[in-house]
Amino acid sequence: MTGADGKELEPLFGPGLTGMKNLGNSCYMASSLQSVFSLPVFQDRYLTSFVIHPPTCTNPSPATCFECQMSKIADGLLSGRYAVPHVPEPSDALAGSDTEAPADGDKPRVHFQEGIRLAMFKALVGKDHAEFSTMRQQDAGEFLQHLLEYIRRASKSLAVDEPTGIFGFAVEERLECSQCHGVRYKTQNEELLSLPVPVRKREAMDIEATPSETSAGAEARTTYEQDTNRKVDYQPVQLNDCLSNLTSPTETEYKCPACDAKVTAIKSTRFSTFPDVLLVNAARFQLDGWVPRKVDVPVIVPFTDLDMSPFVGNGLQQGENELPADEEDAPTEPQFDADAMNQLTGMGFPEIRAKRALLATGHNGAEVAMNWLFEHMEDPDIDDPLPVATSSSASSATEPSPDAISTVCEMGFTPAQARKALRETGDSIERAVEWLFSHPDDDGSDSAPAAAGRGAEKKLPGSKDLPARYRLKAFISHKGPSVHSGHYVAHVWTGQADSSGGGKGGWVLFNDEKVVRADEGEQAAERLSPFAYVYVFERMRE
Template sequence: MQVLFSNERVMDHFYSIYEDHHNVCDKLATECYDCQISKLAFGLKSGRYSQKKECKRQAHDMQNEEEKDAIDIYQDGIKPQSFKNLIGKGHQEFSSARQQDAQEFIQWVFDKFETEEAKRGRVNPCKIYDFDIEHRYECTQCHGVAYVKERTNQLNLHIIAQENVDVIPEEEELSNALERYFGDEIINKNCPQCTDKQDFNKRTRFLNFPKVLIVVTQRFTYQNWTPTKVNTALKVILDDLNLENFKAAGGLQPGEVGLPDGSEVEVEVEAEINQDLLNMC
């Protein structure tokens, strides 16, 4: 949450709620979305909880005199337990005290923000992370083309090449991971024009760009049918990175022939996307 609120637009939106709302709210604070989200923003922005404090250690018989007189320097910090309890309500995992997956949690938080902000007639500031991906499918037999748009707020990159999991490098550049994600691949699907299974050339591109791009590294791969975590470091070099190279022209292009019934392809694509999400769990 600290990373999320480090964005000025997100912070300003929720911080602006704090004073006005707390003066008029008559709900139980632990059950009020506005109370919890604005308190979190206030705590992070005010600096009240980042002040250094001193505390004398509790003495015990095993300490010498110098240790007994020692002073610990600490800060209160923020423990947003009430916020987590409220946001996690209704989710089997996030309402518990068990360790959770950060990517799944932030997606749940985004969905909660979207719902709660819409209820209050406010614009969700986390829309700055939203963007559209375009999947282009071309049948290698009839060369019919189908386009499928996917709305998302995260780019999921495999940190190593999945076809060569036996070779795990110590580090990988972001540009290489992007090239893999946006590279062409051959998949087998039902073609509504050919009326049977055919190989399709699949190409994925940005349809538009977000204000802020969230990149999630997929660090699990399968070796001998066993899920294995990859500890390869992701090296981010932005100097020569140009995402325009991965931008779609947008929709059916001159000379292309659309498939007569793209819905069948879309259904299979949706199933494929859902399976990808399951594989990340």
């Protein structure tokens, strides 16, 4: 097997270097799992489970036990027992696909791995999901979030430690009225940072006249752009610039309770806490005839020292006047999933349309909402204000169904917690579970939040410690015009970072069952990281 530059790739074998067999459009799953299991917390958690869980497992079928499946994956990927060259039989269909003909009579034939098959895991984790249960290509970023949520549910049902807390952090939203200059702060828990990437085209150039056709930009350019006989070149952008744009103040309309009038408010978002592992989803999308297409904007990412400290929020400051609380019967807007909103607005949809679509589709994700928008673009009320509900009416909302309450309780929550979470999220079981994990101190009592008052401060995920410096640990790359087509691969750094971001280790490319060195050549991490879709940063400790 050779790279795009014609040089032969060096296959790797051994512990932590096991590939995964492609089951048919399953590369999104493989690249996500390789990235997650590169983290020591996940390695320790599920390798330990591989030893202690099977003897005590009460599930009669390991195929339907998530803990069994995850511990088997940990052993399969990390033990090294399966990371061995595939030895094809004469009749083996793999014989012609995993070998390279020798360049001369003395050069041995190169064999790659067969890869472990995760058919049972894929069936289990995708069960009852509208997209992940199919054989279609999926969004690796969405699958990663789905996987983390599945891990939380499964761990809670078994009353065991769950490792997803390393991704948790809180963002601080600050709103300032431009008239009275009163301010309001609120925090929101997150575990994946959806980061819009500005799209600025360079002047189009004829493909044949371009001398550097083998450059990283040309290699990563989408099939769609190549097929239309044009070369679209985009201005590179620094990751720090994307973060600065995200945290910069913007203007928004706001009903100020102090002024009792609609005013222009200044809104800004910063970080209240920082996670141990920072997941960044680079949102590179552009609408082309109302069809969202991925665009290859190079994002320059620091490998050894991403400093998030400049983006920290400071909370209410001395001299600032906090805006009064809204009236209890004031109109309230439903809660919207921040990631889904970021994806939809990043595709160019106005905020009001994105919210209307999420409401109309039962908060079932950005893709379902996007399809709804395409079907209702000509609706006369598409840009009308959203219907609002008062807090009193919300508290007296229709009681959730017993089946929904029972389902949430099976995940380890009390009936009171399940009932309140379902009411807060429109009777959506999936969103109710997410709400419960983001409100761990809420016992389900309707009076608990009010009684707590302003003096009670909920524990936020992540850490307030500074400096908040990170090193790139892994990234998931995608080739193709849409995240729902094409191909995903993962790059993983095998070392452990020291306080300066250095450390011994090298980069490895996981391309389904093929595992090769990626320190140089066309597949080098440094060459392909500007076009990655999901980045995994590990925090460096002093």
